[in-house]
Amino acid sequence: MRHVRGVLFLDYVRMLRAQRSVDWLQHLPPEDVGYLSRRIEPDAWYPMATFERMGNEVLRTTAQGKLEVVRLWGRFSAGQLRAAHPTLLAPQDPVDTLTRFRVLRETFFDFPALDVLMLHDSEAQIAIRYHMGMPAEEAACYQTLGFFEGLLELAGGRAVTGSFRRRSWEGDADTVVDLSWHLPPQLS
DSSP, X not given: OOEEEHHXXXXXXXXXXXXXXXXXXXXSOHHHHGGGGSOOOTTSEEEHHHHHHHHHHIIIIISTTOHHHHHHHHHHHHHHHHHHOGGGOOTTOHHHXXXXXXXXXXXXXXXXXXXXXXXXXXXXXXXXXXXXXTTHHHHHHHHHHHHHHHHHHHTTOEEEEEEEEEOGGGTOSSEEEEEEEEOOTTTO
């Protein structure tokens, strides 16, 4: 069984809790709904299957199926994760920030979900393998793309762009994200 750390799981729980008028028992199994009334510990492990089902509901209800909304939320979540892990960010140094992420990534999932395939002064390539069904995998990849765009901006990257090189939801073996950025002239 795969697991996700509470610091990530909590985001989905908060978004579902905010929708007080929804009877979640109509959309989620009872074991998932139970998490909506429990305290979520940021350092505890939670089932990836529940995370996936909750993610599908967040996509359906909060994002209304719009993947660009999910991507923007990913950008926003970079700041939240940085607040929870202040050592993640190397100010004015996107390369060191991604190197630090390599170390932290194993603390978020108990399986190899993310891998930094290539990292240079102004570009990186990230493989994403959450092993979820659709549409959860696609949405999680958009969220992850946004997260890395936001993280690179927090680290001083300018003109940050991200795109999908490969997409598992379109039949590729995995999803690969290309990222590029520039540094302000005084940092180049």
